[in-house]
Amino acid sequence: MRAFSNGPLYASKKLTALTVFLVLAWCCLVWSGDKTGVHTTNAEIEKLLNAGQYQQVVDNYSGLHLNDAVFQNRLGYAHDMLGDYDRAIWYYRRATELSPDEPIVWRNLGIAYKNKGDLTKAVGVLQIYADKLPEGEKRNKVLKWIERHK
Secondary structure (H helix, E strand, O other): OOOOOOOHHHHHHHHHHHHHHHHHHHHHHHHOOOOOOHHHHHHHHHHHHHOOOHHHHHHHHOOOOOOOHHHHHHHHHHHHHOOOHHHHHHHHHHHHHHOOOOHHHHHHHHHHHHHHOOHHHHHHHHHHHHHHOOOOHHHHHHHHHHHHHO
16 A cells, blocks of 8 residues: 555656755745845856957846846846947946936936937936036047937
8 A cells, every 4th residue: 555656747846846846946036036145146148248248248148137227237238239229228227227327327318319329319318317417527428429419
């Protein structure tokens, strides 16, 4: 008399249940915005970006930490450097949604639009960037660029 089967069907159900549990646990961590490991990952990405290894950043880190503006900004930069401006814009826009008061994400988004050849959007976004900058040489330089490209 066997209470539990030790046959292959039982083993596959056990494996399937374990796999489903692990996938759901991972999804909960990602979707909940859990910051575990983000600082380490940001440091890893920074190192790869400084070394010019943009494709490795894209291959290994795309789609992670969707609630971290710094992370999204760095992924946008990697795509930007690879010439994938549409994807760069997507990540930069995500970063502006997460951190709308951070000037650097607006600058990067504006530059990506400029690189893509969409000067109308570049001008609009770079105006937002300029509005977030304090008075000074950098702000004046951005405003002059905007005036030349309106």
